[in-house]
Amino acid sequence: xxxxxxxxxxxxxxxxxxxxxxxxxxxxxxxxxxxxxxxxxxxxxxxxxxxxxxxxxxxxxxxxxxxxxxxxxxxxxxxxxxxxxxxxxxxxxxxxxxxxxxxxxxxxxxxxxxxxxxxxxxxxxxxxxxxxxxxxxxxxxxxxxxxxxxxxxxxxxxxxxxxxxxxxxxxxxxxxxxxxxxxxxxxxxxxxxxxxxxxxxxxxxxxxxxxxxxxxxxxxxxxxxxxxxxxxxxxxxxxxxxxxxxxxxxxxxxxxxxxxxxxxxxxxxxxxxxxxxxxxxxxxxxxxxxxxxxxxxxxxxxxxxxxxxxxxxxxxxxxxxxxxxxxxxxxxxxxxxxxxxxxxxxxxxxxxxxxxxxxxxxxxxxxxxxxxxxxxxxxxxxxxxxxxxxxxxxxxxxxxxxxxxxxxxx
Amino acid sequence: xxxxxxxxxxxxxxxxxxxxxxxxxxxxxxxxxxxxxxxxxxxxxxxxxxxxxxxxxxxxxxxxxxxxxxxxxxxxxxxxxxxxxxxxxxxxxxxxxxxxxxxxxxxxxxxxxxxxxxxxxxxxxxxxxxxxxxxxxxxxxxxxxxxxxxxxxxxxxxxxxxxxxxxxxxxxxxxxxxxxxxxxxxxxxxxxxxxxxxxxxxxxxxxxxxxxxxxxxxxxxxxxxxxxxxxxxxxxxxxxxxxxxxxxxxxxxxxxxxxxxxxxxxxxxxxxxxxxxxxxxxxxxxxxxxxxxxxxxxxxxxxxxxxxxxxxxxxxxxxxxxxxxxxxxxxxxxxxxxxxxxxxxxxxxxxxxxxxxxxxxxxxxxxxxxxx
Ligand SMILES: Cc1cc2nc3c(=O)[nH]c(=O)nc-3n(C[C@H](O)[C@H](O)[C@H](O)COP(=O)(O)OP(=O)(O)OC[C@H]3O[C@@H](n4cnc5c(N)ncnc54)[C@H](O)[C@@H]3O)c2cc1C
Numbered sequence: 001x002x003x004x005x006x007x008x009x010x011x012x013x014x015x016x017x018x019x020x021x022x023x024x025x026x027x028x029x030x031x032x033x034x035x036x037x038x039x040x041x042x043x044x045x046x047x048x049x050x051x052x053x054x055x056x057x058x059x060x061x062x063x064x065x066x067x068x069x070x071x072x073x074x075x076x077x078x079x080x081x082x083x084x085x086x087x088x089x090x091x092x093x094x095x096x097x098x099x100x101x102x103x104x105x106x107x108x109x110x111x112x113x114x115x116x117x118x119x120x121x122x123x124x125x126x127x128x129x130x131x132x133x134x135x136x137x138x139x140x141x142x143x144x145x146x147x148x149x150x151x152x153x154x155x156x157x158x159x160x161x162x163x164x165x166x167x168x169x170x171x172x173x174x175x176x177x178x179x180x181x182x183x184x185x186x187x188x189x190x191x192x193x194x195x196x197x198x199x200x201x202x203x204x205x206x207x208x209x210x211x212x213x214x215x216x217x218x219x220x221x222x223x224x225x226x227x228x229x230x231x232x233x234x235x236x237x238x239x240x241x242x243x244x245x246x247x248x249x250x251x252x253x254x255x256x257x258x259x260x261x262x263x264x265x266x267x268x269x270x271x272x273x274x275x276x277x278x279x280x281x282x283x284x285x286x287x288x289x290x291x292x293x294x295x296x297x298x299x300x301x302x303x304x305x306x307x308x309x310x311x312x313x314x315x316x317x318x319x320x321x322x323x324x325x326x327x328x329x330x331x332x333x334x335x336x337x338x339x340x341x342x343x344x345x346x347x348x349x350x351x352x353x354x355x356x357x358x359x360x361x362x363x364x365x366x367x368x369x370x371x372x373x374x375x376x377x378x379x380x381x382x383x384x385x386x387x388x389x390x391x392x393x394x395x396x397x398x399x400x401x402x403x404x405x406x407x408x409x410x
Numbered sequence: 411x412x413x414x415x416x417x418x419x420x421x422x423x424x425x426x427x428x429x430x431x432x433x434x435x436x437x438x439x440x441x442x443x444x445x446x447x448x449x450x451x452x453x454x455x456x457x458x459x460x461x462x463x464x465x466x467x468x469x470x471x472x473x474x475x476x477x478x479x480x481x482x483x484x485x486x487x488x489x490x491x492x493x494x495x496x497x498x499x500x501x502x503x504x505x506x507x508x509x510x511x512x513x514x515x516x517x518x519x520x521x522x523x524x525x526x527x528x529x530x531x532x533x534x535x536x537x538x539x540x541x542x543x544x545x546x547x548x549x550x551x552x553x554x555x556x557x558x559x560x561x562x563x564x565x566x567x568x569x570x571x572x573x574x575x576x577x578x579x580x581x582x583x584x585x586x587x588x589x590x591x592x593x594x595x596x597x598x599x600x601x602x603x604x605x606x607x608x609x610x611x612x613x614x615x616x617x618x619x620x621x622x623x624x625x626x627x628x629x630x631x632x633x634x635x636x637x638x639x640x641x642x643x644x645x646x647x648x649x650x651x652x653x654x655x656x657x658x659x660x661x662x663x664x665x666x667x668x669x670x671x672x673x674x675x676x677x678x679x680x681x682x683x684x685x686x687x688x689x690x691x692x693x694x695x696x697x698x699x700x701x702x703x704x705x706x707x708x709x710x711x712x713x714x715x716x717x718x719x720x721x722x723x724x725x726x727x728x729x730x731x732x733x734x735x736x737x738x739x740x741x742x743x744x745x746x747x748x749x750x751x752x753x754x755x756x757x758x759x760x761x762x763x764x765x766x767x768x769x770x771x772x773x774x775x776x777x778x779x780x781x782x
Binding site: 135139140141142165208209210211212280283292340344347348351352355356358361362369372373376377384385389390 | 538539546565606607608612614674675681683684731742747756761763769770
């Protein structure tokens, strides 16, 4: 076993290249608001520009195939890029984009050659960003129960319905969604999966007022939206994976969203807790000198380490093409639950300081206060804790003879 | 033994429910959440007219001299909203502190005004070195010819910006103990500022060379902590009742949602994982309710027992907090949409989590009262 990436001379040279490229190409004055809803439009455009520049080098989606605009690089190269960006508090992609992380993977697995050639390069080069439109008011956990209808009409499908809790602030160029193409078909055999441009006629986007949104495995999204579809025409070419096979296509990105993508990012909230506890004084001593507070900090640390290792393991399994079973939802579940516990522990340790983003008394540029809210909200996106448990049970074959297979990733 | 409410208490409860329906329906509460005061002038004045700001004020000082349990029955319903506004700060904690610490003259001056809602009193105790122990009170008062000059910062003061008068805890040079002073919130040098974040109606108050007359000292110089503790003992279970009301309301909404929300062709309440959350909620709720009402009963029956007050405060704060978390898990997406109303409680459960001491503080107190 070796938990540390080992770098060859070639990779060390690559690191130098990445370093100097970043020094030349990182825009000045990037915004890092604790609450992604505070990212200005200008700040967002800067990040998009950075994405395009990274994309043109193949570094935005380093392990995606080069023939479709990705980097075609090894996992170790990808780690080098992630590590170097991490030094600037950035990660890949530097803004919320479901296209490269999830949707692109589904097109890669299920799209025709023409569809891959058409849809993937703009995604992997960072020319477009893409939202995922799955959830409906009546269909959250029960995603297969979506009601949005898609009816074939000539060379198009016509979509009608409503999606909810989707997208981000500042718009997107592309969307993907699933809709019902066979109103009478059997469950899981009645849906189809579409890519479509956001400026299609008949789409109305309404921002929602939520407690906060959360990272969803990367940069924060800012505002979530309700989106209405009124007779939206989508070319039949945009249907990926065949009519009524949409559920199959979805299993690929659901697998990734349920944690199988893994993560190698640092958990900054732990460092922030330590810093806050060292800054605060109770009487003449720093809070962090109190053994009771130390116990609380260690509770958070231990769970964050376990979560980090689950993420690391999954990242390694994903990028070395290994078959996964319960590992994806295990990471997702643990991240959610330990996050909620950590927020409570931080509230106990730091007192009301954990709740305020007042400029004078806030100890972490707003991150503690944001975390108090986001740890609640993070329980829901990408499948609730209960749903992660349901999937784990099937994958482990608890009380049954055969294990459920994971969604196809290649 | 009889654990039911009296006939009179049931009437109080239904009056409080009617009041909440009229003055504090969900749409109103969502507006109040954005307001600096915490509720409408109308809701405040109506509550004062009914007498809810004077329940703990003896009749001779213009109140109704009700039992703590009576007051708790009303505050439980306010918590069910949750109705924000300085009801507890002024009508309970403020009134009790003035009563416990004040001279007869001070009681006669302040209590009728508090009961009538004309004066709004808030306790300015905690400081940047946060905590509810007497050692945390470090702000100094310098004696002058006519009284004192105070300077310093009080932090995380509940209802600081709504208050017309602040009960400020300080230390005078000539004495080691804590001294309480009634400070006019509009006096020169006093600045109250709300703190933003996942909390509400909690502020910072700065005092810059504020002149306080000698007769503003509540009770005796250096002897403020003892009556303040007496006031805490009575006020804490009423704050607990407010949280019980919150937890009850969150539980009710969640139970109803589990019956009506359909996924996979069945009400989500049929899923055992969802049931687990609701079972946990009702355990927290009932634990908070019975620890709270036993503590109230002991106080009303003259069997004062600090352990039971600390128990109630630890259990109710924790219970309200956890009830909200479980409710969010049952609701998933819709629960975090502000217009749904659940986040009013989530925010309130955080706002009040540390007020009068957080659960760990009260657990430590239990260790002491049990004589470990
Ligand atoms: C911040 C945020 C961002 C989001 N981003 C997106 C996005 O970009 N795109 C998108 O399409 N969607 C998005 N969502 C929606 C998210 O995927 C759903 O909220 C989630 O899947 C849960 O669905 P629901 O809210 O309808 O809850 P429901 O499915 O109604 O769940 C209610 C309760 O029932 C439980 N439950 C349901 N079924 C079962 C079962 N079989 N067994 C046990 N318990 C069960 C749930 O666990 C939960 O406790 C987002 C949501 C949030 C809050």
